[in-house]
Amino acid sequence: MTEAPLVRFVLPGLAGRIEAGLRAQGEGRLAEQVDDLRITAVCPCEHAFCGSFHTSARPMMRWFMRGRQVSLHDDERGEITIDVVRGEIVYVEVLYLEDVREALARISSG
Numbered sequence: 001m002t003e004a005p006l007v008r009f010v011l012p013g014l015a016g017r018i019e020a021g022l023r024a025q026g027e028g029r030l031a032e033q034v035d036d037l038r039i040t041a042v043c044p045c046e047h048a049f050c051g052s053f054h055t056s057a058r059p060m061m062r063w064f065m066r067g068r069q070v071s072l073h074d075d076e077r078g079e080i081t082i083d084v085v086r087g088e089i090v091y092v093e094v095l096y097l098e099d100v101r102e103a104l105a106r107i108s109s110g
């Protein structure tokens with residue numbers, strides 16, 4: 001990847017859902033970041049249900065720093081958890097959403 005793709009281009013539905021969900025849960029500062037969020041790396045695990053991705057410019061940061069996790073509590077399918085380090089969204093865990101997995105597979109295979 002030359003430039004990391006924007007989440008809202010690759011996954012417009014998911015981006016909208018995350019933004020709305022965060023706002024609804026009083027996480028306005030995180031919701032504001034969704035527009036500019038880029039997919040810097042796709043989760044390398046091979047779980048059939050995983051469609052997670054890194055959004056930090058420094059993907060490995062996740063493993064060195066403890067952040068907080070914000071799970072979306074909307075009534076939609078799947079499970080979405082946002083990893084936040086120092087107020088910044090660094091990782092988006094997406095489970096059980098087949099369409100997200102497929103979109104990520106397309107960008108990671110070039």
Ligand SMILES: [Zn+2]
Binds near residue numbers: 044047
């Ligand atoms: Zn994974």
